[in-house]
Amino acid sequence: MIEHVPADPAAQDAYLRLLSLIEQHPDYSQRRLAEAMGVSLGKTHYLLTALFEKGLVKAGQLTRSPSKLKYVLTPAGVKHRFQLTRQFLHIKEREFVTLKCEIERLRAVLAAESPATQTNEPPPKRLEARGASSLGAAIDAPTRSPSKI
Numbered sequence: 001m002i003e004h005v006p007a008d009p010a011a012q013d014a015y016l017r018l019l020s021l022i023e024q025h026p027d028y029s030q031r032r033l034a035e036a037m038g039v040s041l042g043k044t045h046y047l048l049t050a051l052f053e054k055g056l057v058k059a060g061q062l063t064r065s066p067s068k069l070k071y072v073l074t075p076a077g078v079k080h081r082f083q084l085t086r087q088f089l090h091i092k093e094r095e096f097v098t099l100k101c102e103i104e105r106l107r108a109v110l111a112a113e114s115p116a117t118q119t120n121e122p123p124p125k126r127l128e129a130r131g132a133s134s135l136g137a138a139i140d141a142p143t144r145s146p147s148k149i
Helices: 009-024 030-037 041-053 075-112
Strands: 057-061 069-073 126-129 139-142
Touching: 009 030, 009 041, 009 069, 009 075, 030 041, 041 057, 069 075
Parallel strands: none
Antiparallel strands: 057 069, 126 139
16 A cells, blocks of 8 residues: 555645656656646646655656656556545545535425425525535536526
């Protein structure tokens, strides 16, 4: 079992994205990795340094350009990426089940309401799903009329 799994879900996501990018594109520079991840070059450097220190990634020279580096996952890095992917999938599956239950509950509430009990007040502009994410993030979605759901 690999002990290097960060507890913070945001950190897990960043490490997983970086490990996956390195595996798919070993010739990417740090700048290109940062652009692909949508984070700063400094954050990418910080993440890569942590991966180097943990022995999950190693750097080598590109044969066609000796001044440039290529990044390669070590066997431990491949196992770590697999473990992070499994954890990420588990979190997303739990979120999916929670959201599916919430949607079914809301549809049942709408179906139970008769037109006579509805008020003439306009619906709220946004819905906030509480407890829908194990990561604690609120999800905002535009309100739609029941006929379009």
